[in-house]
Amino acid sequence: MTGHAYDGRVLDAAIDPEQQALVPDVSGNVINGLGEGRVRPPSTIYWQDPRTLAHGRLQNWMLEKTRRDVPQIMDMRTGLGGRGNEKRVPVAPQPVPGDAAEFAAEVKAFALGAEADAVGIARMRPEWIYAEHADSPGADLPNVIIVLVQMDHAELATAPEPPSVVEVMRQYNRGTRVARAVTDRIRERGYMAVPHGGPVGGPLVMVPAAIAAGLGELGKHGSIINRRFGSSFRLAAVLTDMPLAADEPDRFGADDFCRNCQVCSRACPPDAIADAKQTVRGVEKWYVDFDRCVPYFNQTYGCGICIAVCPWSRPEVGPKLLQKMLRRLGSDQA
Numbered sequence: 001m002t003g004h005a006y007d008g009r010v011l012d013a014a015i016d017p018e019q020q021a022l023v024p025d026v027s028g029n030v031i032n033g034l035g036e037g038r039v040r041p042p043s044t045i046y047w048q049d050p051r052t053l054a055h056g057r058l059q060n061w062m063l064e065k066t067r068r069d070v071p072q073i074m075d076m077r078t079g080l081g082g083r084g085n086e087k088r089v090p091v092a093p094q095p096v097p098g099d100a101a102e103f104a105a106e107v108k109a110f111a112l113g114a115e116a117d118a119v120g121i122a123r124m125r126p127e128w129i130y131a132e133h134a135d136s137p138g139a140d141l142p143n144v145i146i147v148l149v150q151m152d153h154a155e156l157a158t159a160p161e162p163p164s165v166v167e168v169m170r171q172y173n174r175g176t177r178v179a180r181a182v183t184d185r186i187r188e189r190g191y192m193a194v195p196h197g198g199p200v201g202g203p204l205v206m207v208p209a210a211i212a213a214g215l216g217e218l219g220k221h222g223s224i225i226n227r228r229f230g231s232s233f234r235l236a237a238v239l240t241d242m243p244l245a246a247d248e249p250d251r252f253g254a255d256d257f258c259r260n261c262q263v264c265s266r267a268c269p270p271d272a273i274a275d276a277k278q279t280v281r282g283v284e285k286w287y288v289d290f291d292r293c294v295p296y297f298n299q300t301y302g303c304g305i306c307i308a309v310c311p312w313s314r315p316e317v318g319p320k321l322l323q324k325m326l327r328r329l330g331s332d333q334a
């Protein structure tokens with residue numbers, strides 16, 4: 001036992017020796033660029049083709065364990081609401097002319113009408129595309145639409161037990177359905193669009209794109225904190241060349257709050273969450289130790305304790321925190 005506890009539960013960080021034997025010699029933190037001062041594209045590390053990853057055998061182990069213990073999440077096509085039509089409509093030959101602000105409003109209204117809970121738009125940056133995916137479909141498109149779908153916090157709060165991962169997969173499916181519907185809508189208007197929905201990664205690192213698109217601030221737990229949903233959500237994306245007005249980042253005080261909060265770092269069984277920012281590929285930011293997190297994450301079907309306990313995620317706490325932080329910032333943007 002580690003002594004880590006939340007919600008009355010003491011959590012055991014013991015790792016199955018069979019999994020331990022698959023840990024590669026190379027550190028995931030090195031692959032992620034921890035301590036590197038130069039900005040560069042990220043390298044693929046997890047949730048990609050396992051044959052291409054140093055940690056691919058660990059990823060396979062996790063999927064096998066989950067398949068055995070939580071079989072209802074493995075039928076991604078038709079289970080848990082499904083992921084939408086897999087075949088994309090062709091791009092119409094003539095792009096409909098239009099204004100970037102009007103197109104952005106149209107796309108957002110469409111996504112919100114198609115199950116999204118929030119939508120943001122950002123201009124693509126090269127440092128958001130994995131180095132190994134530079135030639136993947138969509139990687140050269142100039143705009144990114146990020147779709148946010150809320151998780152049921154009561155289900156998420158069962159982490160690290162299986163009901164949490166069932167909810168995670170249900171929401172990945174919902175986000176994917178939205179991304180595919182938005183993609184088809186844009187293609188019908190004569191523009192290229194490529195959807196992406198988790199959990200398997202595509203060419204885009206979604207977290208920095210979502211922050212640029214106004215969907216929240218990076219938290220100490222390495223996930224985004226959104227002003228309405230805390231960290232109780234999942235993301236999907238659409239890459240497109242449709243002209244779209246980009247959003248501004250939304251700074252409402254979450255980063256400041258993290259400096260004095262230790263709820264997630266104290267709850268994390270393997271002590272993976274650092275209490276100070278670190279330099280990663282040229283950017284100073286909150287960073288979760290990959291080598292400490294992943295074995296526990298694998299052992300517990302994706303863990304999720306840190307995003308569940310974050311006060312911003314808790315429906316009875318998050319809205320009060322937002323009011324407090326906005327008052328502190330002297331802002332009237334509530």
Ligand code: SF4
Binds near residue numbers: 304
């Ligand atoms: S997901 Fe990783 S960082 Fe978060 S609580 Fe679990 S082990 Fe810790």
Ligand code: SF4
Binds near residue numbers: 220258259263264309
């Ligand atoms: S639990 Fe506290 S420190 Fe961790 S991400 Fe949430 S607000 Fe920040």
